[in-house]
Amino acid sequence: xxxxxxxxxxxxxxxxxxxxxxxxxxxxxxxxxxxxxxxxxxxxxxxxxxxxxxxxxxxxxxxxxxxxxxxxxxxxxxxxxxxxxxxxxxxxxxxxxxxxxxxxxxxxxxxxxxxxxxxxxxxxxxxxxxxxxxxxxxxxxxxxxxxxxxxxxxxxxxxxxxxxxxxxxxxxxxxxxxxxxxxxxxxxxxxxxxxxxxxxxxxxxxxxxxxxxxxxxxxxxxxxxxxxxxxxxxxxxxxxxxxxxxxxxxxxxxxxxxxxxxxxxxxxxxxxxxxxxxxxxxxxxxxxxxxxxxxxxxxxxxxxxxxxxxxxxxxxxxxxxxxxxxxx
Numbered sequence: 001x002x003x004x005x006x007x008x009x010x011x012x013x014x015x016x017x018x019x020x021x022x023x024x025x026x027x028x029x030x031x032x033x034x035x036x037x038x039x040x041x042x043x044x045x046x047x048x049x050x051x052x053x054x055x056x057x058x059x060x061x062x063x064x065x066x067x068x069x070x071x072x073x074x075x076x077x078x079x080x081x082x083x084x085x086x087x088x089x090x091x092x093x094x095x096x097x098x099x100x101x102x103x104x105x106x107x108x109x110x111x112x113x114x115x116x117x118x119x120x121x122x123x124x125x126x127x128x129x130x131x132x133x134x135x136x137x138x139x140x141x142x143x144x145x146x147x148x149x150x151x152x153x154x155x156x157x158x159x160x161x162x163x164x165x166x167x168x169x170x171x172x173x174x175x176x177x178x179x180x181x182x183x184x185x186x187x188x189x190x191x192x193x194x195x196x197x198x199x200x201x202x203x204x205x206x207x208x209x210x211x212x213x214x215x216x217x218x219x220x221x222x223x224x225x226x227x228x229x230x231x232x233x234x235x236x237x238x239x240x241x242x243x244x245x246x247x248x249x250x251x252x253x254x255x256x257x258x259x260x261x262x263x264x265x266x267x268x269x270x271x272x273x274x275x276x277x278x279x280x281x282x283x284x285x286x287x288x289x290x291x292x293x294x295x296x297x298x299x300x301x302x303x304x305x306x307x308x309x310x311x312x313x314x315x316x317x318x319x320x321x322x323x324x325x326x327x328x
Contacts, residue, residue, distance in 0.1 A: 005232040009258075013222040014120075014181045015265040018042060018272075018315060021118040023111065025061060027053050027126030029187035029226060032247070034122075036256040041275055041315075048111030049142065050089020053126035053191075055162045055209070057142035059169040060087065062121075066176055068112035070105045073097050079145055086133065086141040093145065121173075121180050124226075126187040128157045128205040129194050156202060162209035163216075170217060182221045183263075184210040188230030190245050203227065224263070229255050271315065274308050282323050289327065298327045 016022065021043045024034040034046030049061045064087070076083045082093045083100040092107075094100040115121075130140045131152040144152060173180060186206045190199050207227070214221045230239070230247060237244065239251035247255070260272060281301040286294045302324045305317050 005235070007225055007228050007233055009225070009262045012263055013219065015268075016042075016120055016263045017265050017268045018312070019268075020120050021045075021114050022120045022122065023048075023115050023118050024122040024124070025049075025052060026058050026122075026124030026185075027051060027187040027189065028246070029126070029185070029189055030122065030124040032252045033124075033226075033256055033259065036252070039279075040272055043114075045111050045114045047089070048107045049087055050091050052089070052142050054128065054130045054140065054142075055125050055157060055206070056130055056140040056165060057087075058123060058125065059165050060140075060142070062169055063172065064108065065112045065115050066172055068108050070108065071101055073101065076100060079147060084143075084145040086139070086143065086145075089143055090145060115180075116177065118177075119179050119181065121182045122185070122224075123182060124185050124187050125206045125210065126189065127191045127194065127199075128162070128202040128209075129191065129198070130155060130157055156198075156205065159205055159208045159212065162205070163212045166209070166213050167216065170213070170220075174220065180220075182217075183224055184214065184221060185224040186210060186227040188227045188247065192245060224259060226255055226259075229258060267312075271308070271312055274304070278305060278308070278317070278320055282320065295328055298324050302328070 018041075022037065022045075024030045024037075024044060024046045026047070028051050031047060031051060034044055037044045038046070048065065049057075052058045052061055071085065071087075075087075076085055076097055078084075078097075082095060083097045084090065084093045085100070085104060088104060092100060092104050094103065131144050131154055132138045133141050134151055134153060138153070141152070170182065173182075186203060190196075191202065192199060194202060210223055214223050230251065234247075234251050234254065239248050239254075240246065241248050260269070264272060278301065281297070281304075284297075286297075288294060302321065305321050305324065308315065309317055
């Protein structure tokens with residue numbers, strides 16, 4: 001008896017590995033998956049500009065990484081005692097321009113360096129709705145930072161404009177880094193500020209645009225059905241957080257597990273299993289840490305770490321080894 005609507009995964013165009021640096025950019029769903037990859041010790045960088053929701057802002061951020069010119073003071077503005085950037089999420093906003101620029105430019109430099117080594121890029125689109133700052137450029141902003149609404153023009157990007165923008169952006173990416181493979185996904189998180197119907201129109205636009213992009217570059221791109229997994233396999237409010245919009249931790253874990261099962265190469269799948277076992281052992285809180293039984297358990301964990309290091313010499317488990325030694 002089937003109690004869900006299973007989502008079939010086509011054969012992936014490429015795989016992910018512990019050996020390959022990975023950059024994730026886009027909506028807060030990229031944050032959720034990226035955080036789980038960090039926890040499992042993948043070489044990842046997540047959202048160097050903070051959470052970005054629309055395709056235009058993600059493209060602008062990626063272009064900046066390809067030509068990482070440091071941000072300067074004239075690219076900031078002050079609002080209610082904080083300095084902000086229209087390219088960045090509000091987590092980069094600071095009380096002084098110097099502090100704001102320092103954090104933004106450190107992130108820019110670090111992520112541009114990782115991108116130069118990366119072979120995998122994950123792009124998550126959250127919404128097709130954008131805000132244009134009124135003025136000469138009419139530029140799309142990544143975040144309005146609570147400025148008055150009459151300073152912006154709100155509109156929905158169409159499929160053609162997204163495809164055109166990302167065709168140009170991907171061409172620029174591959175001119176500089178031809179080996180990078182790009183995985184697209186659409187966030188299942190609803191943007192109810194756009195209205196229920198507006199959210200559906202937005203998601204439909206993103207789905208059609210990503211489908212066209214992938215069909216245009218079938219050897220270098222792929223699509224992970226996070227949206228479909230959440231809408232069908234996890235079609236139940238028990239998989240939502242308290243706000244009834246974001247996925248619960250359980251749902252995010254489930255999507256991550258499906259991603260790992262589908263996209264990790266064999267070696268990385270084996271390594272992931274080993275790392276999870278070590279993590280569980282270190283997280284264990286014994287009633288009697290001074291007992292011989294617990295010391296034996298930790299000694300066996302140390303042997304497992306040594307075995308992993310012998311089997312996967314490129315992977316650094318020195319922190320885990322030190323943590324075990326402290327418990328012995």
